[in-house]
Amino acid sequence: MSRRKSSRRRSEAGFTMIEAVIALALLSIVLAxxxxxVARNVRGAQQLEQHTALMQTARxxxxxxxxxxxxxxxxxxxxxxxxxxxxxxxxFVDADTAVPDSPFVPQRVELRVQxxxxxxxxxxxVRLQYRDGRQ
Numbered sequence: 001m002s003r004r005k006s007s008r009r010r011s012e013a014g015f016t017m018i019e020a021v022i023a024l025a026l027l028s029i030v031l032a033x034x035x036x037x038v039a040r041n042v043r044g045a046q047q048l049e050q051h052t053a054l055m056q057t058a059r060x061x062x063x064x065x066x067x068x069x070x071x072x073x074x075x076x077x078x079x080x081x082x083x084x085x086x087x088x089x090x091x092f093v094d095a096d097t098a099v100p101d102s103p104f105v106p107q108r109v110e111l112r113v114q115x116x117x118x119x120x121x122x123x124x125x126v127r128l129q130y131r132d133g134r135q
Contacts, residue, residue: 106128
């Protein structure tokens, strides 16, 4: 009688091989999904950091424009911390539509910045410049 009880306990104690394989397969699927999610989040964070650095560089360059209506050249370009940039200044309105009594002339400022990885950001703004170049 004791033999029956001991053989019965052995068959009920522990997992079968198929149960262990199924559990490992499920665990590996869950870990693969979590790993994929983490990798995607890391790539997204890197892209966000690169975009933020690109926008900060563009703002830095735009903030260095001559202030208070000082004259601007028609084209500027250069490098800033590995970022290439180019700026074009052109009249915002033609002579026919300009306000004749205004001491200012609106200028269109186009800025293009390229990161070392090749990403590009472009934007336009309008700046008022004294009509006769005075301050």
